[in-house]
Amino acid sequence: MAEVPTAAISRLVTYLRILEQLEGQDISRTSSTDLAERAGVSAFQVRKDLAYFGRFGTRGMGYTVPILKRELMRVLGLNQTWNVVIVGVGRLGQAIANYPGASDYQFQYVGLFDVSPELVGRQVRDLTVRHIDELRDFVRGNKVDMGFLAVPPERAQDAAQALVDAGVRGILNFAPVVIGPRPPEGRATDQRSVDGNFQQENGDEWRGVIVENVDFLAGMKRLAFYTLNPHLKDSPVPEDPA
Amino acid sequence: MAEVPTAAISRLVTYLRILEQLEGQDISRTSSTDLAERAGVSAFQVRKDLAYFGRFGTRGMGYTVPILKRELMRVLGLNQTWNVVIVGVGRLGQAIANYPGASDYQFQYVGLFDVSPELVGRQVRDLTVRHIDELRDFVRGNKVDMGFLAVPPERAQDAAQALVDAGVRGILNFAPVVIGPRPPEGRATDQRSVDGNFQQENGDEWRGVIVENVDFLAGMKRLAFYTLNPHLKDSPVPEDPA
């Protein structure tokens, strides 16, 4: 089903960033070996990842930085405008709204939403924070493509559902919880779909909605684990051989 | 080399979070099927992931929430104290410092560092921001285990190197760049280690240092890609069969 490995997409993002850096240094040509070094992967991997989407190089020569950059941007969907709302405008939501770099890729923050009376009405960046009750109409009226979710974990599922009901196609979830179609009511364990994924007839609004998670508490915990068990991590610095 | 899949560790973190939610709801027993539903994975996967680290359930019965929670905390290294410094105390760094939930796991922020004269000396949370020049002595004097890196991308490599030189064992990198042992000086492409990962003789300080990345710009870009190509994503809502 995934004819392109998920990990390959993450790597493409990295290659693109490297190409931007190269362009900034007025380096106009590169190679799979060079990209591989800078990205911390193998050159095979670079070539294979690119090959999923086309042929962007010249044999014997390598890649032309601006061309490969343009092609990767196209592949990743970064040559078009994305209208984004942020739901949750606490410290994290504001840090996201103000983080530089998003607008470089035509991610435009068009609306900010929260429930807190202290925040609603306030100005953040060039936007006025709205109450989350206005979300649905706003998304429909403003061609919002995706929502960034920066609410406390206990509100994340409801806020995500609101985004989906409103019609966004993608959610970037910063809350440390799994969001998704709400399981049918009932006890924890019952007999439907034995030993596999659950699925249900409600929750169809979620069909086609993409969720990406950015969970830094999880990152902390993974870091703790690998710091205790370094041998379980494929490190950038290879082991001593024999 | 990775006898435990990296993805399994991420899932263990999710299971742990679910167990905490269950405990908060005074639910004392669960099962692989129940955990699987809540985590959005298969029950096979849950059992296999747990099996990498031991036998925590009772056949025919399932798992006892507090026991499994305790065991997962132990496995993940969350039953001990971690002393953490944050390098970069801009909006993002402050949001991290103030984000609730870290201290639940004995992650203790013991030092904050920045270069900006506007920030150094200021009070954030209960800590005074120090100049990054003090990092080395501080890390050595205060048994710092890991560093969270929230500086602008162009400073990330140097700040990471400073953390490593100072002796931290883990880095949680929020900057949208690859950090690691600095490649040897020289042109982009040369002949060492043909077609594979680079490695070098300097950069040995990085040996054993764990780097985890939390890159939300990358998350945005992945989201853009999958929103354009939903069929390439294994969705929580399964496809219509046939």
Place this chain on the structure above:
DNA sequence: CTATGTGAATGGGTTCACAGCT
């Protein structure tokens, strides 16, 4: 001779079926 692009082989992770306890 160089470096890409790609079918084939390898290896690691997920899925499965069932053995083993309760």
Place this chain on the structure above:
DNA sequence: AGCTGTGAACCCATTCACATAG
């Protein structure tokens, strides 16, 4: 009978070797 724990099967991602193009 029920649900965990696990060796084996399967499948997908990475690695490789080489054919191809410049």
